[in-house]
Amino acid sequence: xxxxxxxxxxxxxxxxxxxxxxxxxxxxxxxxxxxxxxxxxxxxxxxxxxxxxxxxxxxxxxxxxxxxxxxxxx
Amino acid sequence: xxxxxxxxxxxxxxxxxxxxxxxxxxxxxxxxxxxxxxxxxxxxxxxxxxxxxxxxxxxxxxxxxxxxxxxxxxxxxxxxxxxxxxxxxxxxxxxxxxxxxxxxxxxxxxxxxxxxxxxxxxxxxxxxxxxxxxxxxxxxxxxxxxxxxxxxxxxxxxxxxxxxxxxxxxxxxxxxxxxxxxxxxxxxxxxxxxxxxxxxxxxxxxxxxxxxxxxxxxxxxxxxxxxxxxxxxxxxxxxxxxxxxxxxxxxxxxxxxxxxxxxxxxxxxxxxxxxxxxxxxxxxxxxxxxxxxxxxxxxxxxxxxxxxxxxxxxxxxxxxxxxxxxxxxxxxxxxxxxxxxxxxxxxxxxxxxxxxxxxxxxxxxxxxxxxxxxxxxxxxxxxxxxxxxxxxxxxxxxxxxxxxxxxxxxxxxxxxxxxxxxxxxxxxxxxxxxxxxxxxxxxxxxxxxxxxxxxxxxxxxxxxxxxxxxxxxxxxxx
Numbered sequence: 001x002x003x004x005x006x007x008x009x010x011x012x013x014x015x016x017x018x019x020x021x022x023x024x025x026x027x028x029x030x031x032x033x034x035x036x037x038x039x040x041x042x043x044x045x046x047x048x049x050x051x052x053x054x055x056x057x058x059x060x061x062x063x064x065x066x067x068x069x070x071x072x073x074x
Numbered sequence: 075x076x077x078x079x080x081x082x083x084x085x086x087x088x089x090x091x092x093x094x095x096x097x098x099x100x101x102x103x104x105x106x107x108x109x110x111x112x113x114x115x116x117x118x119x120x121x122x123x124x125x126x127x128x129x130x131x132x133x134x135x136x137x138x139x140x141x142x143x144x145x146x147x148x149x150x151x152x153x154x155x156x157x158x159x160x161x162x163x164x165x166x167x168x169x170x171x172x173x174x175x176x177x178x179x180x181x182x183x184x185x186x187x188x189x190x191x192x193x194x195x196x197x198x199x200x201x202x203x204x205x206x207x208x209x210x211x212x213x214x215x216x217x218x219x220x221x222x223x224x225x226x227x228x229x230x231x232x233x234x235x236x237x238x239x240x241x242x243x244x245x246x247x248x249x250x251x252x253x254x255x256x257x258x259x260x261x262x263x264x265x266x267x268x269x270x271x272x273x274x275x276x277x278x279x280x281x282x283x284x285x286x287x288x289x290x291x292x293x294x295x296x297x298x299x300x301x302x303x304x305x306x307x308x309x310x311x312x313x314x315x316x317x318x319x320x321x322x323x324x325x326x327x328x329x330x331x332x333x334x335x336x337x338x339x340x341x342x343x344x345x346x347x348x349x350x351x352x353x354x355x356x357x358x359x360x361x362x363x364x365x366x367x368x369x370x371x372x373x374x375x376x377x378x379x380x381x382x383x384x385x386x387x388x389x390x391x392x393x394x395x396x397x398x399x400x401x402x403x404x405x406x407x408x409x410x411x412x413x414x415x416x417x418x419x420x421x422x423x424x425x426x427x428x429x430x431x432x433x434x435x436x437x438x439x440x441x442x443x444x445x446x447x448x449x450x451x452x453x454x455x456x457x458x459x460x461x462x463x464x465x466x467x468x469x470x471x472x473x474x475x476x477x478x479x480x481x482x483x484x485x486x487x488x489x490x491x492x493x494x495x496x497x498x499x500x501x502x503x504x505x506x507x508x509x510x511x512x513x514x515x516x517x518x519x520x521x522x523x524x525x526x527x528x529x530x531x532x533x534x535x536x537x538x539x540x541x542x543x544x545x546x547x548x549x550x551x552x
Contacts, residue, residue: 010422014422015422019421019422023399023421023422024403025403025421031415031418037473038477039422039423041477042387042391042423042427044384045384045385045387045388046385046430049385049430049434051437053430057437058433059432059433061436061437062284062435062494063314063436065437066270066439066494067520069439069440070318070521
């Protein structure tokens with residue numbers, strides 16, 4: 001996956017703001033500036049899927065798919 | 075006196091059942107070997123020799139009384155230090171839980187107990203099962219018995235090392251992205267990740283609940299079938315457990331049914347393939363053909379797999395962060411810096427992105443099955459695409475270099491966890507560094523029988539699984 005460095009949507013200041021409001025973990029300044037690279041990869045991972053995810057799809061659909069696929073045809 | 079630690083799990087069980095040897099004698103063989111080799115290999119966190127001797131004597135008395143024997147009666151095993159046993163420490167590779175004692179016993183351990191196995195102690199693992207190289211700064215370095223300078227891989231590092239060095243006859247590991255298959259592959263073992271939900275996760279430390287699987291590491295496919303037969307099956311105490319029939323996996327090895335058709339993956343799985351590994355895999359496919367299998371090349375859906383490879387860490391990190399949030403807020407200093415860093419990203423993933431990654435899984439399962447399993451029953455890939463790396467090559471990495479190292483090891487295994495399919499790694503040769511390499515068989519959901527049949531037949535025709543680490547023999551002599 002290509003990361004376009006200077007156009008990254010997630011930045012150190014994003015991490016700092018979310019951490020202050022939600023996560024509240026101890027993060028050094030260096031780590032705060034390093035994290036956006038990984039977070040941008042994860043953000044793009046979610047955005048890159050070419051599939052339309054309809055709101056009717058249930059997360060438990062995975063379980064259904066496994067069971068159906070595992071049924072042996074007789 | 076025969077060294078009973080050297081025979082396979084099923085041979086050991088048969089010898090005990092046939093009264094050729096007592097469980098106590100086999101247990102002493104293993105404990106003696108542990109005493110001599112663990113100072114070199116550091117794969118045990120704790121050896122419970124006294125407890126094992128009591129259990130072995132009890133097993134021998136039980137047999138002497140003519141009572142029915144379980145499938146693992148008297149057989150010595152040891153497991154990754156993340157399987158809970160009531161009031162026994164389960165450190166999960168961490169300082170944070172170094173004195174933590176669970177109040178219940180893992181379902182998988184209960185089933186192994188009921189089958190009569192003897193537990194010799196707790197095995198080293200990567201801290202909280204987060205790391206594919208196999209190191210854990212909280213313990214002395216766990217070493218690969220084939221060469222101490224090469225990684226044991228992880229996170230079930232102690233399991234791979236202990237079984238490979240013939241210290242125990244089999245072990246439970248856990249697999250969220252390759253943590254059974256990678257250690258098995260680099261130590262010359264068979265390692266199985268069953269279908270998601272096939273084996274209960276109750277009482278196994280959670281790393282990422284929707285990806286975690288419990289499975290065995292063994293010397294042979296037959297051993298693996300025996301252990302799976304014991305631990306598989308529905309557990310009402312595990313919400314993700316599948317209520318599906320459990321076949322007799324070992325009996326199925328003798329089935330007259332047509333052999334599963336094997337497809338050699340073309341695309342994604344072979345994109346980063348090192349030529350030496352490729353050569354070994356090619357030779358293994360020739361051996362499979364000679365053993366009677368139909369083998370053909372199968373193009374895999376590359377875009378789909380690349381998307382899955384990117385989504386896997388998103389799911390894993392989000393779920394892992396949720397497990398560790400409270401401890402990370404107040405006890406972060408008790409985590410090793412590496413694992414603390416691995417957890418960080420998970421705290422900043424939007425919930426909508428995480429749930430979106432979950433919602434896609436069923437769609438991906440159906441698309442993958444249509445694309446791959448229309449013409450074949452099993453997909454063959456390299457387990458690792460690279461020769462086993464050295465400790466030096468994988469340590470001290472940070473930032474992107476660290477992520478690249480993780481990807482290099484887990485590229486071919488993690489996509490299987492996201493799909494939830496069963497997969498088996500099988501040793502199939504050596505690269506020029508004289509380290510083992512392996513192929514991975516991926517099957518349709520709930521079709522572990524096909525994986526085990528193919529691996530068993532392959533091992534009947536070849537001898538890679540019989541090779542022992544020469545370093546261990548050398549250490550025992552000197």
